[in-house]
Amino acid sequence: MDVASDPRIGLMRLLWWQEAIDKIFSNKLIEHPVAQALASVLHDHRISKIWLRRSVEARINDAKRDVTDIPKTVGELEQYAEDTISTIFYSTLQAGGIKSTVADHAASHIGKASGLLLLLKSLPYHANRNCHFRYIPIKVAEKHGLLVNEGGQLAVQIDSREGLRDAVFEMASVANSHLQKARELAGTVPAEARPVLLPAVPTQVILDTLNRVQFDVFDPKLTRGVLGVPPLWFQLKLKWHSWRGKY
Incomplete structure (x- = not known):
């Protein structure tokens, strides 16, 4: 949120990551280098979706306040x-x-x-x-x-x-x-x-x-x-x- 020129843009980025996490755990391809690296780590180490999802959602709720x-x-x-x-x-x-x-x-x-x-x-x-x-x-x-x-x-x-x-x-x-x-x-x-x-x-x-x-x-x-x-x-x-x- 703090690096975005407009708070709405910052919120859109957080919402994008929320959707990206859902896609990663649904084994859908995402054309984004960081998301691809994250997908590889999540797959190799079998990390639960709940933790990443909760972290992003908490930031989204804070951004909406x-x-x-x-x-x-x-x-x-x-x-x-x-x-x-x-x-x-x-x-x-x-x-x-x-x-x-x-x-x-x-x-x-x-x-x-x-x-x-x-x-x-x-x-x-x-x-x-x-x-x-x-x-x-x-x-x-x-x-x-x-x-x-x-x-x-x-x-x-x-x-x-x-x-x-x-x-x-x-x-x-x-x-x-x-x-x-x-x-x-x-x-x-x-x-x-x-x-x-x-x-x-x-x-x-x-x-x-x-x-x-x-x-x-x-x-x-x-x-x-x-x-x-x-x-x-x-x-x-x-x-x-x-x-x-x-x-």
């Missing part, structure tokens, strides 16, 4: 993160032939944590583009004095920079809770599944960077390097966790 259509609770954003990110982890585990309820459970938590934190990091971008903080839920915004009524329409605005930091902190705390729950499962996650769960590392990097800037999403430090840390340090963290078989 008006910028003033704000989620009511953090739970709605957790579900969006589950549908768009956790599903990719499920597909990757399945592609590796890894059948583990514990690994799926950890993947669910990491996907939710990652999704929430990426939405927080993107708040300035969406605010500059749409003049709205559409990914701060109504209940959180109201709690921290950010909810206003614009002609009968609820909107989230920054009347208080401190209020915004408090709202971001509350949502980041939910993400941190998911990350901790995923790591509590580490001892029972199969060794072959742990590389799939390495996205927990960049998720932790975002969380740590937000903490360093006191959860001010407008702090320019968040946009430096890779998720707010030097690229070499980021690579070393990934290598260290991978070498130790941890996430």
Whole structure:
């Protein structure tokens, strides 16, 4: 959606992929190089249609929402993160032939944590583009004095920079809770599944960077390097966790 010149064009592309996934699983030929490569991977690794379909549909539903259509609770954003990110982890585990309820459970938590934190990091971008903080839920915004009524329409605005930091902190705390729950499962996650769960590392990097800037999403430090840390340090963290078989 963000690379399309017109939101309607972005939505059309998502709808095209929804149809493409249906065609792939119906063994129909698609004259598109990425779709053909995807079809080959899906065939070779027998990945379920449900995960890809759910990921695309979640993005379509989000694209159809008006910028003033704000989620009511953090739970709605957790579900969006589950549908768009956790599903990719499920597909990757399945592609590796890894059948583990514990690994799926950890993947669910990491996907939710990652999704929430990426939405927080993107708040300035969406605010500059749409003049709205559409990914701060109504209940959180109201709690921290950010909810206003614009002609009968609820909107989230920054009347208080401190209020915004408090709202971001509350949502980041939910993400941190998911990350901790995923790591509590580490001892029972199969060794072959742990590389799939390495996205927990960049998720932790975002969380740590937000903490360093006191959860001010407008702090320019968040946009430096890779998720707010030097690229070499980021690579070393990934290598260290991978070498130790941890996430």
